Amino acid sequence: MKKWFAVIGDPIEHSKSPFMHNTWFQEMGIDAAYIPIHVKRENLREAVAALKLLGASGWNVTIPHKEEIIQYLDELDPMAEKMGAVNTVVRQEDGTLKGYNTDGAGFVHALEEAVGKHKENKVLIIGAGGAGRGIAFALKEYGYKQVDIANRTVSKAESIIQELGSGTALSLEEAEKQLSQYGIVIQATSLGLSTGESGLPISLDGLQKEAIAADIVYNPLMTPFLLEAEKRGAKIVTGLGMFVHQGAIAFKHWLGQYPDTEEMMKRLMEQLK
């Protein structure tokens, strides 16, 4: 029987996931389809029941359901459990549902594909929401030993640092002053995403010339943070890589193969220009 997959969220119409996965199915000769489904917060329980009943092999979960979905799953991967958030669901052979979180690992894969492994560098994550948290756990898991987190609300950075068991929580002002210590700086706030704000979370005056600057936002591809970092000579990693690799890891969980990420990056870049 033909396999089918989905992404559920609200809003969902602008998601690039259907294009990405359907392109991979086509190119890899896999008989499957991937559809976007608009699910409002209050309908999540019914939506999961419907996906099960109608035989979806798996699905992605996006805003606002990443935490709420957990109560409807039978099993959680340890990373998803640590993060308290799921972006990928797999229907296993026996029909039970297992949740994964591929966002943080997707970021690390994208970073290393773009600029190689720099595990000795000191890393600064700006932002302590769901995205910053996932990236912090994944970096630690992949062997990055020095990860600090700065956030407007410092207490949120503190609680992640406590769970990580290493690193320092900083205010945005402190991060600005100490910026020259960091070889990798990651913009993981939602600034500019939903609010229409176009500013930077911190001034980049102190940024090292040879630093690596990464953003989680991929639309626009070049965010104000990346434009400013590039001007100062930093190497740039756009948020598109994180998006493509979170999808590629989900794909691997569903179908056992890692799809071609470099070609997909090029195609999506064309669409976002």
Ligand code: ATR
């Ligand atoms: P996500 O899941 O995408 O990380 P989130 O959980 O809503 O989204 O977190 C948003 C992040 O962006 C937080 O780190 C938030 O800072 P606070 O914890 O202090 O709210 C940060 N953020 C949002 N708007 C910001 C702004 N105008 N200036 C600085 N940080 C901002």
